[in-house]
Amino acid sequence: MTRSEVRPRWRWADLGIAAVLVVLAVVGAARWLDTTARPVIVLQTAGPFVAIGLLGLLVATAVLRRWWMLLPVTVAVVVAATIALPGWFAHTSPGAPRELTVMTINLYFGRADPDQVAEAVRAHSVDVLVATELTPEAELALDASGLDEWFIERAGEARPDSSDGTMVYSRFPITEVTGTDPVDAYTPSVQPEVIVDVSGTPVRVKAVHVTAPTHEGEQWRAGLRALATWRDRQGEQATVLVGDFNASQGHPAFRSLVEEGLEDAHRVAGLGWVRAWPFGGRRVPPYVQLDHLLTRGLSVIEAGQVAIHGTDHAIIWGAYSLPSR
Known part of the structure; x- marks a missing residue:
């Protein structure tokens, strides 16, 4: 396969990664919209799926070696992590009496x-x-x-x-x-x-x-x-x-x-x-x-x-x- 034939394939890969990133980013950004629109309210419950999707996209981007797309995907993953990770760390008082x-x-x-x-x-x-x-x-x-x-x-x-x-x-x-x-x-x-x-x-x-x-x-x-x-x-x-x-x-x-x-x-x-x-x-x-x-x-x-x-x-x-x- 010639180099000229490979380039269009990688362009399609880049476009696919970018499209998925945009969709996930839009759904994730819905959490900041204070609205009563039903479709948005439903989307606002999808945060965990956005985080999982971004992690999967990060792995796919790395496997495909689309290095220039790795930066925006990584930024999106970091933003998602700052939102999701605090909920995974306990701040309880296990030694206190249960009353x-x-x-x-x-x-x-x-x-x-x-x-x-x-x-x-x-x-x-x-x-x-x-x-x-x-x-x-x-x-x-x-x-x-x-x-x-x-x-x-x-x-x-x-x-x-x-x-x-x-x-x-x-x-x-x-x-x-x-x-x-x-x-x-x-x-x-x-x-x-x-x-x-x-x-x-x-x-x-x-x-x-x-x-x-x-x-x-x-x-x-x-x-x-x-x-x-x-x-x-x-x-x-x-x-x-x-x-x-x-x-x-x-x-x-x-x-x-x-x-x-x-x-x-x-x-x-x-x-x-x-x-x-x-x-x-x-x-x-x-x-x-x-x-x-x-x-x-x-x-x-x-x-x-x-x-x-x-x-x-x-x-x-x-x-x-x-x-x-």
């Missing part, structure tokens, strides 16, 4: 297996459970599975034939302080708010169920912004925001909520790419985390997830140490 364990589960219109929920609660010695999409039938099933004996108090409401019911269960005494807070105006779901008396230390727990962005984009973003305003009103009190945020680290409104003084348990635990949705036979495998445990004034000891039957959301849990008294 509070919080768990959340989206029951998927009450269809989640109640016995598996109860088993997860007992296995992790859960002190506070937030159950979203709770129906009256699901509440009865959870009680029959033993949660009525495990937890001593509850606050919230089960709602029939809808995804709007939410309940906070607690092993500690609680005082419900749910009111007409503006934070609850942007979602039809119940979002109970309680003060949990953890062995004499008050911890404010706010259950969260934000509207899905693919249904009501403006309401979804307004709900996340309202949670940020709620966060700012709490001062330095030990605080937990827990539930289904219908948002991930790829969404600017969610990052804005977390980055101003809150900690996401799974990022603090260094769990990296948490794939907690969608389960349950969906067309795509789980690839994103929509349920979160956000705290202030508590030290994360460990965190994790549990997949169960009947729901497309994995259980999310975190264990904490209380602030020094």
Whole structure:
């Protein structure tokens, strides 16, 4: 093969590498667009795939020896790494006493297996459970599975034939302080708010169920912004925001909520790419985390997830140490 015949082939290789790089860069850049456009909101959950794609492109570029294309690809990989790598390094306090364990589960219109929920609660010695999409039938099933004996108090409401019911269960005494807070105006779901008396230390727990962005984009973003305003009103009190945020680290409104003084348990635990949705036979495998445990004034000891039957959301849990008294 002559040199003149080889050159067009390499030009096509360079064009192919450049095209893939542009596509990945555009998808990756979507994470900085604060928008309610549905296609962009979906693309913003694809960050891990962008990072994997860029790594694959870097290897392919090196194997093909397209050295002049290696520089822009390497720059893109470095940018992706600065975003992704912090979530893989733990900043927990494993030596601190485990004083509070919080768990959340989206029951998927009450269809989640109640016995598996109860088993997860007992296995992790859960002190506070937030159950979203709770129906009256699901509440009865959870009680029959033993949660009525495990937890001593509850606050919230089960709602029939809808995804709007939410309940906070607690092993500690609680005082419900749910009111007409503006934070609850942007979602039809119940979002109970309680003060949990953890062995004499008050911890404010706010259950969260934000509207899905693919249904009501403006309401979804307004709900996340309202949670940020709620966060700012709490001062330095030990605080937990827990539930289904219908948002991930790829969404600017969610990052804005977390980055101003809150900690996401799974990022603090260094769990990296948490794939907690969608389960349950969906067309795509789980690839994103929509349920979160956000705290202030508590030290994360460990965190994790549990997949169960009947729901497309994995259980999310975190264990904490209380602030020094």
